[in-house]
Amino acid sequence: xxDAHDGPGGETAxxxxxxxxxxxxxxxxxxxxxxxxxENPGFPPERLRVTDLDPKKEKQAExxxxxxxxxSIIGSVLAVAAYILFPIEEGDFGTIRINNMLLGVGxxxxxxxxxxxxxxxxxxxxxxHEEVEERHLxxxxxASRERAVEIFSEANKESxxxxxxxxxxxxxxxxxxxxxxxxxLFRDLAPAEDPVALLKHTMWEAxxxxxxxxxxxxxxxxxxTIGSAFHVIPEGLAELESHRLEEKAKAAVLLMRLxxxxxxxxxxxxxxxxxxxxxxxxxxxxxxxxxxxxxQQTHHLLCPCHQSQFDVANHCEVIFGPAARPxxxxxxxxxxxxxxxxxxxxxxxxxxxxxERAL
Amino acid sequence: xxTTAPQAETSAVAPSRGMRFTGxxxxxxDERTSASTAVKALGRKIFPDHWSFxxxxxxxxxxIVILLSGTFLTxxxxxxxxxxxxxxxxxxxxxxxxxxxxHSALDISFEIRGGLLxxxxxxxxxxxxxxxxxxxxxRVFFTGAFRKPREFNWIVGFLLFVMAMALGFTGYSLxxxxxxxxxxxxIDGMIKxxxxxxxxxxxxLFGDEFPGTDIIPRLYVLHIMLxxxxxxxxxxxxxxxxxxxxxxxxxxxxxxxxxVVGSPVLPGFAAKAGGFFFIVFxxxxxxxSFFTINPIWNYGPYDPSPVSAGTxxxxxxxxxxxxxxxxxxxxxxxxxxxxxxxxxVLIPLVGLLVFLAAVALYPFFEAWVTxxxxxxxxxERPRNAPVRTAIGAAGVTFYAALWAAASSDLIATHFxxxxxxxxxxxxxxxxxxxxxxxxxxxxVCLALQRKDREIALHGFESxxxxxxxxxxxxxxxEQLDDFERWRLVSFDEYQPIMIRPNAQGxxxxxxxxxxxxSRWFFEDRIAPVTKGELESQAHH
Numbered sequence: 001x002x003d004a005h006d007g008p009g010g011e012t013a014x015x016x017x018x019x020x021x022x023x024x025x026x027x028x029x030x031x032x033x034x035x036x037x038x039e040n041p042g043f044p045p046e047r048l049r050v051t052d053l054d055p056k057k058e059k060q061a062e063x064x065x066x067x068x069x070x071x072s073i074i075g076s077v078l079a080v081a082a083y084i085l086f087p088i089e090e091g092d093f094g095t096i097r098i099n100n101m102l103l104g105v106g107x108x109x110x111x112x113x114x115x116x117x118x119x120x121x122x123x124x125x126x127x128x129h130e131e132v133e134e135r136h137l138x139x140x141x142x143a144s145r146e147r148a149v150e151i152f153s154e155a156n157k158e159s160x161x162x163x164x165x166x167x168x169x170x171x172x173x174x175x176x177x178x179x180x181x182x183x184x185l186f187r188d189l190a191p192a193e194d195p196v197a198l199l200k201h202t203m204w205e206a207x208x209x210x211x212x213x214x215x216x217x218x219x220x221x222x223x224x225t226i227g228s229a230f231h232v233i234p235e236g237l238a239e240l241e242s243h244r245l246e247e248k249a250k251a252a253v254l255l256m257r258l259x260x261x262x263x264x265x266x267x268x269x270x271x272x273x274x275x276x277x278x279x280x281x282x283x284x285x286x287x288x289x290x291x292x293x294x295x296q297q298t299h300h301l302l303c304p305c306h307q308s309q310f311d312v313a314n315h316c317e318v319i320f321g322p323a324a325r326p327x328x329x330x331x332x333x334x335x336x337x338x339x340x341x342x343x344x345x346x347x348x349x350x351x352x353x354x355x356e357r358a359l
Numbered sequence: 360x361x362t363t364a365p366q367a368e369t370s371a372v373a374p375s376r377g378m379r380f381t382g383x384x385x386x387x388x389d390e391r392t393s394a395s396t397a398v399k400a401l402g403r404k405i406f407p408d409h410w411s412f413x414x415x416x417x418x419x420x421x422x423i424v425i426l427l428s429g430t431f432l433t434x435x436x437x438x439x440x441x442x443x444x445x446x447x448x449x450x451x452x453x454x455x456x457x458x459x460x461x462h463s464a465l466d467i468s469f470e471i472r473g474g475l476l477x478x479x480x481x482x483x484x485x486x487x488x489x490x491x492x493x494x495x496x497x498r499v500f501f502t503g504a505f506r507k508p509r510e511f512n513w514i515v516g517f518l519l520f521v522m523a524m525a526l527g528f529t530g531y532s533l534x535x536x537x538x539x540x541x542x543x544x545x546i547d548g549m550i551k552x553x554x555x556x557x558x559x560x561x562x563x564l565f566g567d568e569f570p571g572t573d574i575i576p577r578l579y580v581l582h583i584m585l586x587x588x589x590x591x592x593x594x595x596x597x598x599x600x601x602x603x604x605x606x607x608x609x610x611x612x613x614x615x616x617x618x619v620v621g622s623p624v625l626p627g628f629a630a631k632a633g634g635f636f637f638i639v640f641x642x643x644x645x646x647x648s649f650f651t652i653n654p655i656w657n658y659g660p661y662d663p664s665p666v667s668a669g670t671x672x673x674x675x676x677x678x679x680x681x682x683x684x685x686x687x688x689x690x691x692x693x694x695x696x697x698x699x700x701x702x703x704v705l706i707p708l709v710g711l712l713v714f715l716a717a718v719a720l721y722p723f724f725e726a727w728v729t730x731x732x733x734x735x736x737x738x739e740r741p742r743n744a745p746v747r748t749a750i751g752a753a754g755v756t757f758y759a760a761l762w763a764a765a766s767s768d769l770i771a772t773h774f775x776x777x778x779x780x781x782x783x784x785x786x787x788x789x790x791x792x793x794x795x796x797x798x799x800x801x802x803v804c805l806a807l808q809r810k811d812r813e814i815a816l817h818g819f820e821s822x823x824x825x826x827x828x829x830x831x832x833x834x835x836x837e838q839l840d841d842f843e844r845w846r847l848v849s850f851d852e853y854q855p856i857m858i859r860p861n862a863q864g865x866x867x868x869x870x871x872x873x874x875x876x877s878r879w880f881f882e883d884r885i886a887p888v889t890k891g892e893l894e895s896q897a898h899h
Contacts (some may be wrong), residue, residue: 030877031731032852036657036890040849041841043613083472090448096468100475104648107476111506111641118634126627133405133619135605135736186563189573195562210581225714231664248569249544249663282664286684287704288569289541290666304668305767306543306684307778320779322683324703352548353701354558359695 006283034082051124065117072113074228079106085269174324196356200349202250209235210340218339224277229294230255234277251329252282252290256312258299264314277339279330280316281350284308286323288352323355406628407608407621411498415697416632417491420639421484428481435471437463438533440580449656457660460575464655466532479647485530489523489675494638495521495864500751502738504607505722512600515593517719522590522677529582531673535575542662542672543574546607552704570661607738610849612842668768681764682707685786728876730856743850745804746880752800753793760788808885815847815888816896848887
């Protein structure tokens, strides 16, 4: 590296400090350099290691290091032996643990033997005293800087880069334009539909039965006892051939039954429940985790991801945590056979907020 | 043999007839590569020694371990989201529909000898990688090792930190288990909050509505190709700049801003650093042999409906998750045009970006405030830069409060506190904690500087009590020798910038701001002991 500094400008970093101090009148630099600052006392006397002083210790270190390297070889052999002698037997978890552990211990021994041996060799036996190297200013020498400037101006002259400005500017324009097709190519990362329309609709519609997650069996209103909660998916979701998870990620619902006198319902939503049974989107309005924890005493729903809390008795209003909006309510009713059905889709998009949500 | 062969090869061969194979091979290579030039330049390059310089090495070595174990995993992992029924040996999941990705991750764990070990080596090494980068950054920050000429390398290191988090998150998502799927769902929710294009970005990223069937293969390409390639390139730049700038060293007798004191690459440093690689590797394998990490078989395949309580991301994503938890409710705002601004997500998101930007740009800010254009190669003791150390402590406190918030539910259940109480306490800690930490740290630094000054001037308490003829008891102080004292007195001293009119005779706003900041940095300061003080003290 010293080759870079062999020119006449090869000053040391310290010289620059002195130079800068001369300029202090102009420069706003405010390092204080005191005339009577204590001076560097220079290197302290060298402290020898035991291995430098005692040939016996030196010999001992040599043996220890060789032993470590030897142990490393044994470790590597043991690892291969463990691989062969302790195979995984299907259905037996214990064999996986044994295989993992013995193979790992063998490899560990192989690695640590080399590592500790090499570090010990370096610290105990290799030439012990510190050596000194000079630092130079990081900047190139004056000569190489001048030459660099010269090269650029020659190149400029030979190419006419600044003189022929029309050519230069059109080239810059062309360079800016070339990546645009690459950006356009990414449009088909997703199919051509509009995601906003998709986000605003779920599988729920009038007459769709509420069924248990994951079995898909319908739920009778009479099955829903006070205090109980059901994880619900729309009828037909479990049988979907494609987009099952995508639909489930929007349509998952929690069904709960509260004592009617504890349920505070707004007038416009009075018909959305059935005998104290209410259904709410299970997808958190914060960032979309499933709001899976129901506290039946307080009628609170808790999202386990970020601890938003919703009050089921009050239309799932947010009572704590980072969520901004109540969980959307699914209007429900009962069909002729006594099964719970949806009256319609959700009346607002479920899940996290997005730009076009309220449009 | 030395007579007929032409030019170079003869001249190199001629002097010694009993030429050994190594000599021949070295010559063969050098004549084709000029390798000797590199050996000459780097072979005896000096590297200074301090335990804290090891942190960056740990990061580098754990990355190599990640590359090795990750390559093994790619031979067996299949990143497809096609749905299959589980037919492997793990009974509880048999017959359950799942993605091929999850299936193959289970197969790596249960069917392949050493597969579980490599998975755990890979995951533990990744955790260690991010942790060691974080500690390495703290070391560089608190010792001022980011100062000129190392500002670029600070930026490169910062980018490596970001890359490490990105690699970690993409890798964490690949097994397509319930936990990582919920992580992706949270990312999806955050992306959707982005004004104007959020829904579209999410749609393009997932290739469909969430979760779609494209995200795992796409993250896989990022995780095993694009991000590692960028990371390797950045590590290359980091190393080249390290060589160009040479390593910093702590102040010690004989060490100056103009020299590097330490052991040469060959043999001492190479043996020690090379050995240390094997130690890091060995320790990671040891941990992976005994401690389970990310037992994906317990979580089950991803399904948008179930989730378990007490879910947590890998530790390095915790601060982002915590930020999401701490924001108060009801912050959606629908503007008059009908567009939704989900500030409950946007504020944490922007806050984290601002925090990261502040970390990246701090060296330039400090350089501007101090106006110091010199090169600095002596690592400062944190106490000797009280305001910087205090700013660092404030940043660490901010990060730690967010990080703790990612475990708010576990803190509440373990210590039997209410979740509301924990959240409110952490909200307070996030906002007020940095200021408190700043104030305390600055005072502690100044006090430590005063103590250093005291010891440099008056020596240290020897523990020897002497009774004077008059009956008075004193404790004898022993003076330091010159070498010990040097560590206490060799630091840079600054004074605040004076406001001066510029060439037009005006005082600009920038000038005023800078003077104000400079006063903030340097108004309270302790000067190092001078020769004069020391001499007059000696005469007492």
